[in-house]
Amino acid sequence: MGEQGINDALRRKNIRVAWVLAGFVLLILISAVPFWRGLFRLMTAASGG
Amino acid sequence: MSTATLTHGHDHDHAPTGWRRWLLSTNHKDIGTLYLIFALVMLFLGGASAMLIRAELFMPGLQLLQPDLYNNLVTNHALIMIFGAVMPAAAGLANWMIPLMIGAPDMALPRMNNLSFWILPAAALMLLLSFVVPFFPGGGSQINTGWTLYPPLSLQVGMSMDFLIFAIHLLGISSVLASINIIVTILNMRAPGMSLLKMPIFVWTWLVTAFLLILVVPVLAGGVTMLLFDRHFGTSFFNAAGGGDPVLFQHLFWFFGHPEVYILILPSMGVLASIVPTFARKPLFGYHSLVGAMIAIASIGMVVWAHHQYTIGMSLGAVKYFMIGTIIISIPVGLMIFNYIATMWRGAMSFETPMLFAVAILLMFTFGGLTGVMLAVVPADLQYQDSMFVVAHFHYVLLPGAVFGLFAGVFYWLPKWTGHMYDEKLARIFFWVNVISFNVTFFPQHFLGLAGMPRRIVDYNAMFTEFNVVSSIGAFVFGLSHLLLLYIVVKTVRGGRKAEAKVWEGADGLEWQLPSPPPFHSWTTAPQVR
Numbered sequence: 001m002g003e004q005g006i007n008d009a010l011r012r013k014n015i016r017v018a019w020v021l022a023g024f025v026l027l028i029l030i031s032a033v034p035f036w037r038g039l040f041r042l043m044t045a046a047s048g049g
Numbered sequence: 050m051s052t053a054t055l056t057h058g059h060d061h062d063h064a065p066t067g068w069r070r071w072l073l074s075t076n077h078k079d080i081g082t083l084y085l086i087f088a089l090v091m092l093f094l095g096g097a098s099a100m101l102i103r104a105e106l107f108m109p110g111l112q113l114l115q116p117d118l119y120n121n122l123v124t125n126h127a128l129i130m131i132f133g134a135v136m137p138a139a140a141g142l143a144n145w146m147i148p149l150m151i152g153a154p155d156m157a158l159p160r161m162n163n164l165s166f167w168i169l170p171a172a173a174l175m176l177l178l179s180f181v182v183p184f185f186p187g188g189g190s191q192i193n194t195g196w197t198l199y200p201p202l203s204l205q206v207g208m209s210m211d212f213l214i215f216a217i218h219l220l221g222i223s224s225v226l227a228s229i230n231i232i233v234t235i236l237n238m239r240a241p242g243m244s245l246l247k248m249p250i251f252v253w254t255w256l257v258t259a260f261l262l263i264l265v266v267p268v269l270a271g272g273v274t275m276l277l278f279d280r281h282f283g284t285s286f287f288n289a290a291g292g293g294d295p296v297l298f299q300h301l302f303w304f305f306g307h308p309e310v311y312i313l314i315l316p317s318m319g320v321l322a323s324i325v326p327t328f329a330r331k332p333l334f335g336y337h338s339l340v341g342a343m344i345a346i347a348s349i350g351m352v353v354w355a356h357h358q359y360t361i362g363m364s365l366g367a368v369k370y371f372m373i374g375t376i377i378i379s380i381p382v383g384l385m386i387f388n389y390i391a392t393m394w395r396g397a398m399s400f401e402t403p404m405l406f407a408v409a410i411l412l413m414f415t416f417g418g419l420t421g422v423m424l425a426v427v428p429a430d431l432q433y434q435d436s437m438f439v440v441a442h443f444h445y446v447l448l449p450g451a452v453f454g455l456f457a458g459v460f461y462w463l464p465k466w467t468g469h470m471y472d473e474k475l476a477r478i479f480f481w482v483n484v485i486s487f488n489v490t491f492f493p494q495h496f497l498g499l500a501g502m503p504r505r506i507v508d509y510n511a512m513f514t515e516f517n518v519v520s521s522i523g524a525f526v527f528g529l530s531h532l533l534l535l536y537i538v539v540k541t542v543r544g545g546r547k548a549e550a551k552v553w554e555g556a557d558g559l560e561w562q563l564p565s566p567p568p569f570h571s572w573t574t575a576p577q578v579r
Contacts, residue, residue, distance in 0.1 A: 006154065014157040014233050021229045025263050032271035032301070037286075040297045 064569040072167075075159030076569065077144045078466075080166050084141030085459075087169055089535065091133030094177075096528045098126040103490075103524035109511050119507040120193035125180045127196035128213075131313065132220045133173055135447070138455045139316040140165075140227050143255050145466065147231065149560040149567060150249045152240025152576040157233040165227040172219035179212035195505060197302055200287040200295040204279055211280070214273045221270045228259035228266075235259075240559070242578035249558055250339055254319030257343045261312050264351065265305040272301030296361050303354035311350045313447060315343060317454020318385055321407050323558070324461050325389045328404035329396030330555040335388045342381035342388075349378050359430050368427050375425035379418060386415055401553075402476040406457035409484050410449045417445030420495070435505075438498025444491045456483075456534070463538065464552040468566040469545035475537050482530040489523030 006014070064070060074080055102122050105114045114122070144162065148155055156162045182188040189207015203210055235256050239248070248256075276298065278284040285291025287298045326333045333339070353374040355363065363371075389411055398404070420442040424430050433439060464470050493516035498504075502513045509517065548565040559578070563571050 006157070006159075010237065014237050017233045017236060018158055018161070018229050021232060021263060022225075025225050025229075025267050028264060029267035029271055032268045033275065033286075036268070036271075036297065036301050036304070040294065040300055044294070044296075 073163065075155070075163050077148050077156045077159070077162065078567065078569070078571075080156075080162050081141045081144030081146075082466075083166050084137045084144055084169075087166075087173075088134050088138035088141060089538075091129050091137065091173065092531065093535075095126050095129035095134055096531060098122045098129065100524060100528045102126060103521040105507060106509070106517050107521040108518070109509050109514055111508060114507060116507045117191045117193060120195070120505070121180055121183075121191040123505055124192045124195050125176075128176060131196065131309070132217075133176065135313050135451050135455070136224065137169060139258075139313070139451075142251075142316060142320065142455065142458050142462070143227075143231055146462065146560060147234060147252055147255060148238070149563060149571060150252055150558055151235065151238060151243055152559050152572050152578065153234060153238035154570065154572050156230050157238050158230045161226055161230050165223050165230065168219050168223040168226075172216050172223060175212050175216035175219060179209045179216060182209045182212055183207060197306070198273070198276065198298075199302070200276065200279065200298050201289070203276060203298075204288060211277070214277050217273050218270060221266045224262050224266050228262040231255055231259040232263075240572070240576045240578050246337070246340070247578060249319075250322030250333065250336065251316070251319035253340050254315040254322070254343060257347045258312050258315045261308050261315075261347050261351070265308045265312075268301055269305035272298055272305070275301070296358075299358050299361065300355065303357045304351075307354040307357065308347070308350050310443075310446065311346055313451040314454075315346070317410070317451050317458070318343075320454045320458035320461065321389055321410060323556075324403045324407045324457055325392045326557065327461075327553045327555040328401060328407070329393045329398050331392055331396040332557075333388070334391035334394075335384075338384060339388050342384040345381040346378060346385075349374060349381070353378065356425055356430075359427050360434055372425055372427050376422060379422055382418055386411055386418075401460075402471075402473060402480055403457045403461040405477065405480045406453050406460070409480070410453050410457065413445055413449035413453075413484075413488075417442060417447075417449065421446060433498060435503055436498035437494045437502045437504050440504045441491050441494035441498060444494075448487055448491075453484075459538070461553075462560075463541050464548035465560065465563075465565045465567070467542050467545075468548050468564075469541050470548050470552075471537055471541040471545065475533065475540075479530060479533045479537060482526065482533070486523045486527035486530060490520050490527050491523075493517075493520045493523075 064076075065073075070079060071083060074083070101114065102119065105112050105119055144156065147153075179192060183191040189209060190205075192206055192209050192213060194203045194206065194210075198210075198213070235248070235252060245253075275284070275286040279287050279293070285293040287293045287295045289295065322333055322339065353371055355367065355371045356375045359368060359371070389407070400408070420438070424433055424439065424442055460471060460476055497513055497516045497520070500513065500516075502509055550564050551561040552565060553561075559572075559576055560567075562576070
């Protein structure tokens, strides 16, 4: 039980996980347009539209 | 629930002073306070627009507002309450409590925490400008789309829609940054010995909520960006004349919009998981099943969005899927409710204000959930859709499920934050006035909807007058009752009976081992969780 703070190793680990999550957000953002357009076409085709 | 041993060393209580403390803050407690103050201001702004709406609907005929302004107010009430009041208030609780509950010295990314908050006032300014710009020369038409921003209407609105789209982008960035910070904090910053399945349920609810946010907010951002491109850059994503389809926007919007309901509700359900065991003086019933229920709610909640769109002409198979999926969500939600009731069962209960809110939430949120099951059933929904019944339903879900949960949390943790006990007598008066007037406001709206009164209209048939009068009177009392909340909070911050470290006799968890108020830098020595 020593002094607790955000040391360098923990700071690097935090930033690494944050970047992974940010990449995930970017992936969802970019894939949203083609994904939803494709799904929408599929649904309208199924309903005979 | 975890127990901990700690040695409290010295407090590095060097709080900066003046404006720097707030503007440049990287302290989770100060940023939490900023979020809560911001949310309270927005609550009053959103509440003022709601009271204007109810003043207009007090009697049939045009009383105070022209139809365009009425539609503008309906839009801004929803957007301010959801993005300005409830989400920031929940983020305020998260900032304050998550590091205290998991034994962390602060949030994992303190500077990003500062940025997440300070984007909010800029976003709020954009949001408010979107409502007032049309009143200036050349400002274009008022926003009349409601919070759903459906095209083709949103393609025809003037420049105020561009302000609104920009505000949504900023709000989204703020939410995503805050969510990333919360996830990293929970994953990396827990005290030694605190495994994921030893975390308080409030922390779990925020972990699930933060993941939900980063999954759905980018889709909304994509949707409104496509809207912006349709408006200004010649694309036709949603423009039928150019080969697009406005219904695509509805899918994009509700893929965000439905999980948003759980984003608003889950943190409050986490607050209940702290309050109910404290005042029932029993351990939480079914910890693991609660965690499972939350994950199930989030997972299923992400794939049932089109129950908001039954009337658009989907295939029968799609409609059946969305109906069954929606009804299935009531199982994990019911499980949460039963867990809280089972926690109370044979407990040595006492009814301080947080517990009063908890009991009221369980009753009223369950009622809102039941009308939700009614709305999930397709043939019934074809009758109820776009009626006041829907308005009554979602206010019974969102006020008890989200707002009252936040009030309960504020009363529960206010002594910890300020070091002073709040005035219990005044708080109970606030509770009763608030809850009774809430029911007077929204219960009659079920009957209005069933009798055929549409929502989002400025005028109505005289046959709906009586229930509207009752609803409006309730709304005025409900709105004004929040002044009492403000008074209680200010009074508690300024002084009052000294609060002990463990404010409530039955409370359990790391946060109660710190003094009230906690030192500026808390958990400078890591607690050991057994």
